[in-house]
Amino acid sequence: MTEAINDWMAGFEARIAELQQKSATLQQNIAASGATATSPDGSVRVTVGPTGALENLQLAPSTTRYPPAELAGIIMRAAAEAQREAAHRVAQAFAPVAEGTDAMRMLQEFLPPPPEHISDAPVDGLAGVDDIDEPPPPPAQPAPPVAPPPRPTRRPSTQDDDDFEQPW
Secondary structure: OHHHHHHHHHHHHHHHHHHHHHHHHHHHHHHOOOEEEEOOOOOEEEEEOOOOOEEEEEEOHHHHHOOHHHHHHHHHHHHHHHHHHHHHHHHHHHHHHHOOOHHHHHHHHOOOOOOOOOOOOOOOOOOOHHHOOOOOOOOOOOOOOOOOOOOOOOOOOOOOHHHHHOOO
16 A cells, blocks of 8 residues: 555656646746747837737837838837737747647637738828839819908997096
8 A cells, every 4th residue: 555655656746847847848938938020121120028018129220211100000010910929939838738728729719810911001001111113192282271260350449548547
């Protein structure tokens, strides 16, 4: 009986050691699961941590050529790509510990899908680097001049000039 208990205890300790090793590996892999994405023209570089939190943003001097709304779109697309990559890396790190579990299936359901098409063209319709060959839109027609509002007419004073000496 003592031998059976010792065998069970040795197996239990081996299982604990294995779980501790898997846990340490998981922590290291998750810590290294951050990602960096760069815009197609290389002017924007975004780094996020394993949770998707922004850790670094680098803008090349060439980004000054973009209007603010377009630059914001380029940054947001690069950040989304880095966050997508980080999420997939975290799931890969988690897989050896949770493969086949409900937790892993749930995690995989919430992973962002891969992008259909990566482009510098912003969603707001402003020209991006891959839209340069398109002709510019025709200039907008100036609005007709608006007449200024009429000036208020001055009402004649009801005060008498004799009141001029009074201080109020």
